[in-house]
Amino acid sequence: MQSFLLLGDEAIAQAALDAGMSGMYAYPGTPSTEIMEFIQSSAQAAEGNVHREWSSNEKTAMEAALGMSYAGKRAMVAMKHVGLNVAADAFINSSVTGVNGGLVVVAADDPSMHSSQNEQDSRFYGKFAMVPQFEPRNQQEAYDMIFDAFELSEKYHLPVLFRITTRLAHSRAAVKRRKPVRQNDQSLPSNPRQFVLLPAIARKQYKALTALFETMPSEPLISRWNRLSRGGDRSLGILTCGIAYNYLLENLGDNADRYTVLSVAAYPLDRGLVSELVSNCEKVLVLEEGYPFIEEQLRGLLDRDVRVLGRLDGTVPRDGELNPSIVAAALGMKTAMGKEVPMLVKQRPPSFCKGCGHADLFSALSEVMKEIGPGRVFSDIGCYTLGALPPYNMVNSCVDMGASVTMAVGAADAGLFPAVAVIGDSTFTHSGMTGLLDAVIKDSPVTLLISDNSTTGMTGGQKSQATDRIESICLGLGVSREHLRVIVPLKKNHEENMNVIREELAHHGISVILARRECIQTATKNKKAEAAIKTNNRE
Amino acid sequence: MKCDIILAGVGGQGILSIAATIGLAAVEKNLFLKQSEVHGMSQRGGDVQSHFRLSDREIHSDLIPYGKADLIISVEPMEVLRYLPWLSPEGGLVTNSVPYVNIPDYPDKDEILKEVRKVHNSFIIDADSIAKELGSSRSGNMVILGAASSYIALPFESLENAVRKLFGRKGEEVVELNLKALRAGRDAAPR
Incomplete structure (x- = not known):
């Protein structure tokens, strides 16, 4: 199949169309905006009569998407990370109601705050709501994972959180497409009380949710995206999440098999894989874009079972997005800086356009x-x-x-x-x-x-x-x-x-x-x- | 083969059409590429940059490491200096000489150009004047791309084809103006 040069955002949008999505819901917010924009300009979306109007805010977008899912069709909702705060009421409860048609929630995080007021990490929301999460490593995976996300969502009647960060959202690479899938027919939920969260019903469904979430790490649609590769050097093991893996490969070059590496791109994470990583090395370096989400879990409250290096001990800066040079420093590799920025260079903050x-x-x-x-x-x-x-x-x-x-x-x-x-x-x-x-x-x-x-x-x-x-x-x-x-x-x-x-x-x-x-x-x-x-x- | 390029400028100056041109040319030559862009707040007159990576092997990182860029292409002379930490010691830079002044403390132009010339492999071009002479003042970015073309590991014809594809929708006249600008840039640059 022909390949297309797509932004991460566009790869997600194209995948959703190819995976038979019937409705896209969103409020604009950097770095998520291009997902809806791509769908609005897509002839395929117009032909398929895919819903593609902006919503008033992220909460109305999330609820409308849940409504489309109720009616049996596949829906996607996209927002920037702080948008998920606005949608949170609906999002958290949607894991208790569950879904009917597949429902994928895209949260685009903005570490380093390129265009945001904080750098909150949406993976906490996924854990909070107890839903499966995907965090693609590259544009092709962003495309491919959307198919799994919809499938998983319909298999377990759960919404799925799809987490990306600015670099993937706004970086272009070639993406190979698959043959498009037909949209779902309209259908009502088999249980007419599934979406009625009265306490008596909610208690029952919440209990079922907690039990279901425990089984998620071994679900193949999740575990197939998390890969452990063994290396000979036992001095260090490395756990990467999402695009951090690319920065690791950039630095290891032809020595990619030197260390044992667990490359994570879907959650919840299987304990067995982590334990295998830990038992194959003296200490573990955790590289993740955003908060020390996995690192904190690995350390635990007592922080004494595993020697962990990461954002919490200063091996990696506590805030800001990763880049290849930060990862090189964390690996103890030499980095060659170019010339310093001359003193005369001034800050150039954004400003009002002429005539605004x-x-x-x-x-x-x-x-x-x-x-x-x-x-x-x-x-x-x-x-x-x-x-x-x-x-x-x-x-x-x-x-x-x-x-x-x-x-x-x-x-x-x-x-x-x-x-x-x-x-x-x-x-x-x-x-x-x-x-x-x-x-x-x-x-x-x-x-x-x-x-x-x-x-x-x-x-x-x-x-x-x-x-x-x-x-x-x-x-x-x-x-x-x-x-x-x-x-x-x-x-x-x-x-x-x-x-x-x-x-x-x-x-x-x-x-x-x-x-x-x-x-x-x-x-x-x-x-x-x-x-x-x-x-x-x-x- | 690998060619890591940083494109620099001010939001609204059109560095993304330079990126799109190189991108189309790279696709024509079946090369791997990754191109990281800036969208959002900085597009309102702030400093913007794009990391552009070309290779005949799979590219992992969307970002170029410090000290590894082969080339900086800038449509604004102060902006090129902002990215010197990314430039490799063997790397080169091509920049427009015309300042975009939208801050009150913009430095002296001659001082800026002096700093640019300190980079061993640098080429400064008055792209605005060249574009104006061609009767297309908005094609300055294509002049700069043309001037940088000998540093980019792509045949010039591929860049020309890319311009045809990119501007084709806007009509033959726009295509011709941009091709002229691209060639004028190439001809003005030392080989």
């Missing part, structure tokens, strides 16, 4: 806030968080999706007046609306600025669920018409916009200022597309 509406909003806001005082602007997750950087220095918080609204409410409860929240349109419909309801009910003295660029900008311009709906949402939640103001963030409106902000900051109750101007990136893209259509029409 967020920037014009922050210009007006920062000038008004100078009159009031520092420390009052709560913000959120999106391009506008860049308002924290010079010259604006305007953002005092960026925590999680929607937290701008509710943190401003809490600070107002403590007496901070005025309290300001700045949120984007897509983040507002993701998780800001419920916070606004709290504010409306208490009539909190909060000014909420919704910077509406009519897209999900930071992740590259995906459709925003908020487009054309924000006014009606705010009014529906109970914001008064009088204190729902709409401005256009442009330089020529600067004075006028400052006045609107001033007026609403002075109001001792909830007010919303909707600053609306299309994202400059999507506006350019749309103009080009329109021009192309016009040219085509002329021809």
Whole structure:
């Protein structure tokens, strides 16, 4: 079969289509976004009438996918690691309900926080929920494992967690495809009470889940991905998880068989394999991308049965993603650095695009806030968080999706007046609306600025669920018409916009200022597309 | 044969189309390749890089180890310096001479070029001017790729074919402009 040059994300998406998936659910988030984008642009998905609309947030995505699974079809849901926090309620309970059609949950972790606010390791969620997990070593495995993940999910009626990290998600390599499988027919769960988690039912199903999870390590669809290779040198054994194996091979080169290596790519891990590794060497080096997940289990509470090297003893840095040079150092191999970066090289942080509406909003806001005082602007997750950087220095918080609204409410409860929240349109419909309801009910003295660029900008311009709906949402939640103001963030409106902000900051109750101007990136893209259509029409 | 390349630039400057061109050329020659990209926050005017690995043997790591890159290709002169720790002592670099200034403390251009010239095997090219002369100011990245082509272990014809494939959708005119840019870059570089 022909091979294709695919990002890890794209390999997962293509595999899901080839494995007969009927519905893809997601909210954009780096490094997971390209999974849905690939499916949205796929002719195969269109032909198969595969569901491929963005969801409002990761929780609604997870629940909709569970609903599709209930109806007997294969579904996939994809999110960045912190998205799994949002989906966690549904995710954890989905292991107790179990599934009907195969359900694969992709969590894309971002160690080193390239585009994230933490580097949490989703494998803990898999263990927490007691579901099988896959962690592919490369793009081809990412493709192949998706088939096993769906099969496993349907075999045991369990959701499966599919964990990747930034490097695999955003790295391209050749992938060989398989013959596509037909989608499932619609079918109801054989037990009509399977999804009814009333305590009496949940207790029974939870007990069954714990027993089932114990048997998982020996399940062939899991164990076939974990490989032990014996080496002659007993001084060191090595356990790798996922892509860490590649960095090991990169360093060992032609001496790949020197050490005994246990290369793990699926969980839960078979104790027998670990014990075989341990008995073949004096000490074990654990290389894993993310938290010391396996390392902690290997050490145990007493940390005295096995001599373990890894992130917890400093052999590998405690945080950040791995790379071949870190692994070389952990192996005690010499690394040759090139020249040092010359002193004159400056940091180049990301910044607002030229002509960005967020920037014009922050210009007006920062000038008004100078009159009031520092420390009052709560913000959120999106391009506008860049308002924290010079010259604006305007953002005092960026925590999680929607937290701008509710943190401003809490600070107002403590007496901070005025309290300001700045949120984007897509983040507002993701998780800001419920916070606004709290504010409306208490009539909190909060000014909420919704910077509406009519897209999900930071992740590259995906459709925003908020487009054309924000006014009606705010009014529906109970914001008064009088204190729902709409401005256009442009330089020529600067004075006028400052006045609107001033007026609403002075109001001792909830007010919303909707600053609306299309994202400059999507506006350019749309103009080009329109021009192309016009040219085509002329021809 | 192996050829490890770091592509450098600023988010939005189009290093990914350089990567895509080399990628298509490598596929045509049936070589193994891995190409790690930066998506997300840094694409908004921050520093971005792509690790590009070509080989006739299986490639394991998506990332190039420090001190092992054969080549750095940069569309911006300060950005090329950021990746010197990856460059092997025998490696070379090709960079645009035109700064992309979007930070208040951008260093003096001459000081930057002085640092670039300290690298034994370096070539600086004013890709923006060359592209402008060709009437296609947006093809600077293809000029730079052309200038770097002799360092890349791929036949020049394969790169040309890749340009045809990559820009084919945009029409013959765009293909021709990019091919011109690629060739102009090659002709400007020392052999």
